[in-house]
Amino acid sequence: MVYIADERKYKIEKVHAREILDSRGNPTVEVDVYTGCGFGRASVPSGASTGTHEAIELRDNEADRYRGKGVLDAVDNVNTTLEGDLVGMDVRHQRGIDALMIAMDGTDNKMMLGANAILGVSIAVAKAAADSLNIPLYRYLGGTNAHTLPVPTMNVINGGKHAGNDLAIQEFMIQPKGSDTYTEALRMGAETYHALRKVLEDKYGASATNVGYEGGYAPPLTMTTDALDALMTAIEEAGYTESDITVGIDAAASEFFDGETYSIDGRLLDAGELTDLYLELIDTYPIIYIEDPFHEEAFEDFANLTTEAWETLIVGDDLFVTNTNRLANGIEMCAANALLLKVNQIGTISEAFDAAMLANRNGYAVVVSHRSAETEDTAISDISVAIGADLIKTGAPARSERTAKYNQLLRIEEDLGDIARYVQL
Numbered sequence: 001m002v003y004i005a006d007e008r009k010y011k012i013e014k015v016h017a018r019e020i021l022d023s024r025g026n027p028t029v030e031v032d033v034y035t036g037c038g039f040g041r042a043s044v045p046s047g048a049s050t051g052t053h054e055a056i057e058l059r060d061n062e063a064d065r066y067r068g069k070g071v072l073d074a075v076d077n078v079n080t081t082l083e084g085d086l087v088g089m090d091v092r093h094q095r096g097i098d099a100l101m102i103a104m105d106g107t108d109n110k111m112m113l114g115a116n117a118i119l120g121v122s123i124a125v126a127k128a129a130a131d132s133l134n135i136p137l138y139r140y141l142g143g144t145n146a147h148t149l150p151v152p153t154m155n156v157i158n159g160g161k162h163a164g165n166d167l168a169i170q171e172f173m174i175q176p177k178g179s180d181t182y183t184e185a186l187r188m189g190a191e192t193y194h195a196l197r198k199v200l201e202d203k204y205g206a207s208a209t210n211v212g213y214e215g216g217y218a219p220p221l222t223m224t225t226d227a228l229d230a231l232m233t234a235i236e237e238a239g240y241t242e243s244d245i246t247v248g249i250d251a252a253a254s255e256f257f258d259g260e261t262y263s264i265d266g267r268l269l270d271a272g273e274l275t276d277l278y279l280e281l282i283d284t285y286p287i288i289y290i291e292d293p294f295h296e297e298a299f300e301d302f303a304n305l306t307t308e309a310w311e312t313l314i315v316g317d318d319l320f321v322t323n324t325n326r327l328a329n330g331i332e333m334c335a336a337n338a339l340l341l342k343v344n345q346i347g348t349i350s351e352a353f354d355a356a357m358l359a360n361r362n363g364y365a366v367v368v369s370h371r372s373a374e375t376e377d378t379a380i381s382d383i384s385v386a387i388g389a390d391l392i393k394t395g396a397p398a399r400s401e402r403t404a405k406y407n408q409l410l411r412i413e414e415d416l417g418d419i420a421r422y423v424q425l
Contacts, residue, residue, distance in 0.1 A: 147416055152185065
């Protein structure tokens with residue numbers, strides 16, 4: 001038997017990136033990291049409705065290749081600039097490696113090397129470290145206290161930029177929270193998703209069950225209440241109650257804000273009127289989750305709604321973009337009470353964990369999220385367990401780039417065994 005000295009065992013020997021396709025058929029970055037006895041591979045997602053303060057994914061902008069969306073420059077930045085400095089580093093030094101890449105980029109939004117290049121390396125490094133230590137990624141990142149499984153909030157009806165219908169609201173979600181285990185909750189969500197298909201097909205025809213970017217149905221609806229009514233019918237048809245399965249929305253309100261008013265349900269509303277609409281919906285439906293109810297700079301409007309609907313999760317996505325500076329501002333103003341954590345919004349695992357810690361210390365819930373353009377990578381499932389997230393948002397229980405995340409959580413719950421606990425909202 002050959003033993004590899006610990007010193008060599010954890011040294012990065014090779015970093016290699018390539019261009020692959022994401023779930024929308026556009027290029028993205030995939031990175032491999034090799035150590036003396038470990039390997040990690042990570043691929044980077046991309047958003048459709050993106051906040052203006054997000055870290056920048058680097059695109060080639062060559063019109064004759066992938067319609068300008070190629071990522072060969074980002075790939076080259078990994079294979080030349082980053083690899084040269086990372087080879088020989090201890091793969092377990094996640095924060096040091098992330099800090100080095102941030103310094104090498106030298107910008108606030110990672111526009112020089114590309115957040116897609118940096119994040120691919122950051123996640124691959126974590127996976128290689130876990131593999132070198134022969135422990136699961138969730139345990140490597142979260143330690144021995146990582147034992148809770150998040151509630152899935154499943155996007156089952158798509159609108160906004162995620163679909164081709166007239167719904168202003170971008171996502172209508174269900175949360176199968178009335179369960180003792182994650183495994184049972186996933187079954188409840190999947191059964192309701194299939195019940196919803198029949199509800200929509202019976203009322204609107206077969207075309208209503210075409211799916212959007214995240215696997216949710218994209219029926220020909222225009223009114224917010226029509227979508228919520230369909231969800232409530234599906235929950236009942238699946239044999240569940242409002243206590244078993246609640247609902248939520250991602251308004252992605254920046255997408256229907258014109259600088260002064262919000263265009264929704266055939267009306268133009270100011271912030272106060274939109275607040276009243278949300279409060280009316282909360283009174284009518286079992287809504288526990290509202291994400292990005294106002295545009296990305298509307299801290300005061302977020303704060304007002306949070307005060308009025310304090311029992312509801314008011315989630316900041318474009319508002320915070322997983323950035324500790326913006327989150328700190330929100331905390332000071334009591335704007336929102338939950339953070340949507342998207343690792344690719346900020347660009348490294350270390351910075352994402354900093355945002356999660358800041359949220360937790362200030363009583364904010366944390367929702368780990370995918371993006372509308374995804375890959376088969378399941379790192380966010382492990383991350384959600386590692387940080388003890390309250391919810392995970394990774395689309396409908398359909399399309400393999402979405403179900404891969406849900407299935408990884410099944411494996412994690414199985415691995416945890418008797419100590420596994422399903423989050424109770």
